[in-house]
Amino acid sequence: MMDLKLYINGEWRSSRNKESADIINPATQEIVAKSPRGTKEDTEEAIKAAKEAFESGVWSGKTAQERAKYLFKIADKLDEKHNELVKLEVMDNGKTKAEASFDINDAATCFRYYAGLITKPDGETYDVPEPVQAMVVREPVGVAGLIVPWNFPMLMSVWKIAPALAAGNTIVFKPAEITPVTATKLFEIMEExxxxxxxxxxxxxxxxxxxxxxxESNDVDVVSFTGSTEIGRRVMRAAAGNMKKISLELGGKSPNIIFDDADFETAIDYGLFGIFFGAGQVCSAGSRIIVQEDIYDKYVERLVERAKNIKVGPGNQEGVEMGAIVSEKQLNRILKYIKIGKQEGATLALGGNRLTKNGMDKGYFIEPTIFTNVTSDMRIVQEEIFGPVVVIQKFKEEEEAIKLANDTDFGLAGAVFSQDGAKALRVIKKVRAGITWVNTYHPTFNEAPWGGYKQSGIGRSLGTYGLEDFQEVKQININLAVEPVGWFKN
Structure with a gap:
């Protein structure tokens, strides 16, 4: 069993209250680690250390090339420890080995992306009336507070840490309470x-x-949070005290629109991938499949047939395609929504039960679950379930599909499947979401912005946008003719 520690001002230490929490393997319910319960005083000490480090210039004072060398080194170490990190991520979160392997690889890629980006030109000059030379430079914000969720413990950490460090900030980082293991390994790597x-x-x-x-801290200059919309609101209110910059990546209830001219098997395959990848514990999951009426029955029949064959089990087993739910609390939340769906009158076309056979009796496993005959006013259609549960809606014409797609408080992601390129582009442009796809689902890249519309958040991660979240923009005007302005005559 691992005994995890806080990391404050370059030292590993226990929390002041000496209290700890059990970290549970969701596939077995075994205790795999003890994690300290940090206190307000611990957090304030970490903030103080970050502020002093920032003001000293020990990091912000380094050149972009110098910071980049550290980030490249971290990426190399992530590659070196790949197999160990995959094993820990599976144990910590319940992911499959394939999912965890992708995450660790992408984490290394993210560090390399920002190491390269930070050395590229990012200033501007303006042709203004003489004798002034005007320019813009970008500077680090200061102390960055980074708060991540449990569904991508390593990758979400890196999406915030890499750009924050690249920009020259110092950081105070909070991993999710139930998945701190690989984050701890990442901090060990950064120390190395x-x-x-x-x-x-x-x-x-x-x-x-x-x-x-x-x-809340007045000594934190920017806070970046990924998690539920409910908690995002609390972060936003707390951050108002010193008007700190905020970046919030929140919930989703994303539409996956299937037209009758789509490549059928491709639309089926991505329908499955969109919702059952990561056991549906993905903010951008395609949890609402919206199918044109002429192929609706055929689509439902085929999706159910394919979903029945998804191999569910402990993520460390070969051939497993969908792993465990991250915790008992989340398991019960999903089961509650399945019960609500039945009570609302939706048709349970597949699944809906906890799995306890074939080595799953001690873990948190749920069948892939499909609801049909749903209406837009149902809770299972409007609220984020964050599990392997999908609702399938029906539409007749293009405008109805768009209306159904946008009939939600969220606007994180969405997709359109059609072999009519003009129609696909026309529809995807009308989907009110920040991350969209045509004839695919889920791929994203470090070079492109990640974030949503409406109650799915504020700001963007990744790409140049993700770097800008951790930068201030400064205007500098230089007088090239140093002489009195002569505005006042006496």
Missing amino acids: AGIPKGVVNMVMGEGSVVGQTIS
């Missing part, structure tokens, strides 16, 4: 890479304590 003391700090603990302290 030689990141100076105080630049990176990690405090585990409850969001109501650690996350709240980070969000």
Whole structure:
């Protein structure tokens, strides 16, 4: 069993209250680690260390090329420890080995992307009236508070840490309470890479304590949060105290529109992948499939047939395609929504049960679940379930599909499947979402922005947009003729 520690000002330590939480393997319910319950005082100490490190210039004072060398080194170490990290991610979160392997690879790629990006030109000059030379430069914001969810423990951490460090900030990082293992390994790697003391700090603990302290602190200059819309609102309110910059990547209830001229098997395959990848515990999951009426029955029949054959089980087993739900709490939440769907009158076309056979009796497993005959006013259509549960809606014409797609408070992601290129582009442009696809689902890239419309958040991760979240823009005007302005005559 691992005994995890806080990491504050370059030191590994226990929390002040000496309390710890059990970290559970969701596939077996075995205790795999003890994680400290950080206190408000621990968090404030981490913030103080980050502020002092920032003001000292030990990191912000380095050139972009110098910071890039550290980030490249971290990426190399992630590659070196790939197999170990995959094993830990599967144990910590319940993912399959294939999912965890992709995440670790992409984490290394993300560090390399920002290491390269930060050395590229990012200033501007303006042709303004003489004798002034006007320019814009970008500077680090200061202390960055980073709060991540449990569904992508390593990858979500890196999506925030890499650009924050690339920009020259110092950080106070809070992993999800139930999945801190690979985040701890990442901080070990950053220590091995030689990141100076105080630049990176990690405090585990409850969001109501650690996350709240980070969000409220007047010494934190930017807070980046990924999680539920409900908690995002709390972060936003707390951050208003010192008007700190915020970036919020929140919930989703994303539409996957299937036209009758789509390549049928491709639309089926991505329908499955869109919702059952990661056991549906993905903010951008295609949890609402909207199918044109002429192929609706055929689509439902084929999707159910394929979903029956998804191999569910412990993520470390060969051939497993869908792993465990991350915790008992999340398992019960999903089962509650399945019960609500039945009560609302939806048709349960597949699944809906906890799995306990074939080695799954001690873990948190749910069957792939499909609801049909749903209406837009149902809770299972409107609310984020965050599990392997999909609802299938029917539409007649293009405008109805768009209306159904946008009939939600969320706007994170969406997709259109059609072999009519003009129609596909026309429809996807009308889908009110920040991440969209045509004839595919889920691929995303470090070079492109990630984030949503409406109650799915504020700001963007990844790409140049993700770097800008951790930068301030400064205008500089230089007088090239140093002489009195002569505005006042006497």
